[in-house]
Amino acid sequence: MKKILSLLLVCTFILLACQEDYEHNPITSDDVIPSAIENLSYTSINGGFDISYDLPSDKDLLYVKAVYENSKGEMAEVRASIYDNKIQILGFGDTSEKEVTVYAVDRSENVSKGVSFTASPLMPPVHIIKGAMEITPDFGGAKFKWVNEQQTPIAILLFAENEQGELENVHTVYTSQSETSHSLRGFESVPQPFAAVIRDRYDNFSDTIYPGTPDKLLTPLFExxxxxxxxxxxxxxxxxxxxxxxxxxxxxxxxxxxxxxxxxxxxxxxxxxxxxxxxxxxxxxxxxxxxxxxxxxxxxxxxxxxxxxxxxxxxxxxxxxxxxxxxxxxxxxxxxxxxxxxxxxxxxxxxxxxxxxxxxxxxxxxxxxxxxxxxxxxxxxxxxxxxxxxxxxxxxx
Known part of the structure; x- marks a missing residue:
């Protein structure tokens, strides 16, 4: 019995020792660069692009990737499988021109020649939502109401005045609902500032949003x-x-x-x-x-x-x-x-x-x-x- 256990331990040790990185390497390997994608077209959308193309006929094609510089100034990429012929890029924080390059990649991780385009995305959702936000007096505080027609996942940072007389983020609402509101309560019925900032999951921020009053102050309704x-x-x-x-x-x-x-x-x-x-x-x-x-x-x-x-x-x-x-x-x-x-x-x-x-x-x-x-x-x-x-x-x- 001891001999059998010893033999099993030796075999296990050998198997573990023989494991190599080939398990994570492509099953096949060559140096043949795949053909480039063809007939690329794109549509500007809010904060990004919808991209479509024709796939090359290479039999070992694995995926397609779009490479671009994101709003943080970092290189980023989005991938799509060979079972689809479109890629969506989201997360741009402005409408300035962006350069996007699309590549085909095969199972040996060979990368094709890139096909590029330069275009401007439409207004990012955080700025659209900002334009639809209202801050109005409410019982004991202020009511923040907004419309998010695209149901973009966002965070609404709500600000009120602290004891030092400074605006402070006192609550954050996380939502993707198309239309909703939130009220801050517990404030005296005297003129005071309230504000909001919208953030998306790509860390794009709207400008600070204030009430539409001349002095940017609201008086909470007494309760x-x-x-x-x-x-x-x-x-x-x-x-x-x-x-x-x-x-x-x-x-x-x-x-x-x-x-x-x-x-x-x-x-x-x-x-x-x-x-x-x-x-x-x-x-x-x-x-x-x-x-x-x-x-x-x-x-x-x-x-x-x-x-x-x-x-x-x-x-x-x-x-x-x-x-x-x-x-x-x-x-x-x-x-x-x-x-x-x-x-x-x-x-x-x-x-x-x-x-x-x-x-x-x-x-x-x-x-x-x-x-x-x-x-x-x-x-x-x-x-x-x-x-x-x-x-x-x-x-x-």
Whole structure:
């Protein structure tokens, strides 16, 4: 037995010792340079070029490459297999003329004579998006809204003033959505600067974007976070029971994202919750956190609310809870940025999940009583669950 083991060890050593670099070399090797590509044509696109060509007839052709100098002044290349006859170059940060050379390469890594062209790409996406961005006053801060028709992966760097009176990057939004917005909150209602810069994955940057005001300053709309200690529970005839399973009604207002509300699931839709806000208020926005943000496997699934309606009233219309007697404040639709099926989440999806579903109110309606009416959950569950509900607005003295 020992002899067999010794023999195996010796054989293994020999095999390892005999391994050479030929495993990474071409199966065939020659010095024959392949023919050049033919009939090259190109189209300028935003930040680059679409290039097409006819492949040479060399039987050992392996790939085609386009070589150019990128926006950083470095030589770069893009490759395409022999099963395609086109290459796309992206990432140019301006519209100055670029020289691109296209080569055919065979299995022996022989490179053909290059075919070159010089042309200008169209305006890069970061500059197009910059032209479509708006920075406007929002409740407690500023709202940044942009259009990204080509759905280019970008980073939006959002700036606000720090304690030293300097603009500072306080948040970055990573997105490829065609149209979206983001708000910075928590600022006093006094004139102050806000700004944005757009960056793409090639490290191209837009110029700094400011509000369209003469002094580049915005005054955030006044709001305050409602005091949850003043809330009172209200139960009307058509309200659901939010204390089922491990849930509790007051978990929705305890500022603990680890606790939840939970319905039994045997109540007809909509499932309704009613709350006395403890004072007359004009709401500016609310934020609803889906169940347990610290347990991301429940993101955009389970009994998390997907479609719901918000109602309000200054005085209780009646104990029957008939929604026809309440003021409809707005409809809400929980949005998953990527639009992917349940169970598939991007980094952008998780960032949105952790930030909470936020909804603002366009009309100033004075209310004291608030109702949440859930029509649909993310996975169609019969029960409803979520972690927290928070309100902002103006308290009417």
């Amino acid at each position: 305050e976070r409602l005091d949850k200690a003043k809330f009172q529970k209200v139960v009307l005839a058509n309200d659901d029971n939010w204390d089922a399973w491990e849930g509790d009604y007051w978990n929705a207002f305890d500022d603990d994202l680890g606790s939840i509300v939970h319905t039994q699931g045997d109540h007809p839709r909509p499932s309704i919750m009613t709350i006395d806000l403890g004072a007359n208020v004009v709401l500016s926005r609310i934020k609803l956190f889906q169940r347990a943000p610290n347990q991301q496997h429940w993101a955009y699934t389970h009994g998390n609310p997907k479609s719901y309606t918000l109602y309000g009233a200054k005085e209780l219309p009646g104990s029957d809870g008939n929604l026809d007697n309440w003021i409809k404040l707005r409809g809400c639709e929980s949005i998953k940025p990527s639009g992917l099926p349940i169970g598939q989440n991007t980094d952008e999806d998780i960032a949105h999940f952790l930030a909470g579903d936020e909804y603002t109110f366009e009309e100033s309606v004075e209310i004291r009583y608030f109702r949440l009416a859930v029509q649909e959950t993310w996975d169609g569950a019969g029960f409803i669950n979520f972690s927290e509900l928070t309100f902002w607005g103006n308290v009417i003295n």
